[in-house]
Amino acid sequence: MAVFCLLCAKRFQTQKALQQHMEVHAGMHSYICSHCERPFPSHTTLKRHLRSHTGDHPFECEFCGSCFRDDGTLRGHKRIHTGEKPYECNGCGKRFSLKHQLETHYRVHTGEKPYECNGCGKRFSLKHQLETHYRVHTGEKPFECKLCHQRSRDYSAMIKHLRTHNGASPYQCTICQDFCPSLAAMQKHMKGHKPEEVPADWRIEKTYLYVCYV
Secondary structure, eight states: OOEEOTTTOOEESSHHHHHHHHHHHHTOOOEEOTTTOOEESSHHHHHHHHHHHHOOOOEEOTTTOOEESSHHHHHHHHHHHHOOOOEEOTTTOOEESSHHHHHHHHHHHHOOOOEEOTTTOOEESSHHHHHHHHHHHHOOOOEEETTTOOEESSHHHHHHHHTTTTTOOSEEOTTTOOEESSHHHHHHHHTTSOGGGSOTTOOGGGGBSEEEOO
């Protein structure tokens, strides 16, 4: 028998699910991450967050085998294969697979650049563009190559640099030394190794061929 939240009318299949939901309204954060002590309102949100520490990507695409941290990201990814673009710009009719792509696209029409550098006044459409730009002023180069210790301002520059090392990709298996182009690909690759081949202290971070100090 379904139960309903009296505050927002949301429907739940079990009383336990309703109780977890009510913590959101109450502002309760009784679920604490054992890695970083960040609080979460429910076991579900904590479980999803923990994958950022473990590197676990349990949701696999049936079309290409790519793996993802949560089912929402997987659903968005599948639209690459299906061609589905449910989000339409009401200004020009262009369609997008993901909601945030549409929100970013709107700035083409509005000219909005909400992120401003407080050092030189230059403005940007995207937050990560501003964060990368700041490093021009600070000289910060937080990405360091593990192979030669050269440093870069941003991730894309580091990936470009890594390929100068005989075509290396940013992730390398510590068991067989094979390279992988992404974390998801590395997670899938590791499934090909027998459990007894994987050291007890193995972590996905050990496959990174770069270090990021931010």
